[in-house]
Amino acid sequence: MPEHELVTALALPYQMKMTAAVGSLIEPARLGEGARAEGREPSPVSLVGVVQDLSLVRDMPALMEVVRKAARELTGADGATFVLRDGDLCYYAEENAIEPLWKGRRFPMTACISGWSMIHREAVVIEDIYEDPRIPFEAYRPTFVKSLCMVPIRTKAPIGAIGNYWATRHLTTPYELALLQALANSTSVAMENVEVYAELEKRVQDRTRELEEKSQRLAEEHAALLELQRQKEALSALVVHDLKSPAAAIVLAASLQLRSPDLGPAERRRWGVVFSSAERIVRTAASVLDIAQSEEGRLVPRYAVVDLGGLIAEIREQLLPLAEKREQGIEVSCDVPEGALWADRELLGRTLQNLVDNAIRHSPTKSTVRIEAHADAAWVTVAICDEGPGVPVEMRQCIFDRYVRVEEKGRTGWGLGLAFCKMAVEAHGGTSWIEDNVPRGSRFCFRLPVVRAGAS
Incomplete structure (x- = not known):
């Protein structure tokens, strides 16, 4: 279950029970008004404040600290105890009294009054402990206790009890009993809240540990991939050299x-x-080396004035034999003035070679590959047009990535030529893209700044 659903599922019952606990404060408030009418002053300790404190606790030690203090102060008793059920035993977990009582000890449920309260799921009021057969007298003789009251924490399947003790004979009033029972009800909700918080904390810790383990595995896998990539590049460099x-x-x-x-x-x-x-x-060998340099930030163009028309003519002459073997033609349309372009002639030449070679190999026989180039005030734009099957729209961005190729029967290659073209164009501050060629095929386009940055 996702964490947010877990929080909702666990917190909803808590919210409902806390509402019920707050509702239980109405009875002590009503009885408190009755106490004033009888000339007795109600407890100065705010039960609402105690409930608020209990709503904020996140662990049992903090909860027991709130309860041990409030249980005594709410009623003005001489002692208070906080008992937890431990199987068939009563565990006296915490106390606040004028003299030590039974903190840290365990007694059988059937041998103590807190056990009786939990077993019978009801409050107990005893004005004289020595007159009540439910009291184990020998356990009480060493203590100051003369009177007591005990209320269960949760009347359905009690999980503990809260008791008050008096050093002089005292009959617990309905108001005092209502205060203690309201505290027990709020304590029950707070204990469930502690369990919810502990469960959430455990879930968060487990999830955090799981994410840390996954992160560690991913880091190790990433390191292994980097090492593999390094080895591949070293091998590529060796093969390229050979x-x-x-x-x-x-x-x-x-x-x-x-x-x-x-x-x-x-x-x-x-x-x-x-x-x-x-x-x-x-050209492919040089592209491999240039791609590696580009990734390392070392592919820096050597700028000079480039006669684009003359360079395109050279590329056409170099690749014309390949085109003629396939009964293809290469047409050129270039209106870029001589000296209008600053660029690295070698990088630009290999970019054109790759694109024209690509167009020849992906065009059918007896087709025409066209090289177009024109200039405006800011850019020189070049387009290599083929009559091949075209590039699917969804691949027009990733086609310039390394090792990416459009699957086409009978075509081979390493998927490096276009990657080099993009890197070379971007090294000049330009951009690359693909368009549809009319009536069929693709237009592989790029543009370069007319004047390089910083050139005079």
């Missing part, structure tokens, strides 16, 4: 072949595919 050098050599060899004027069309297409594939490996 891949980058041979791939770069392949790129160099393919570029030299493509420069040969004696290369036939078929051979040129084959070497173009070799070049673009090897270049993609180099």
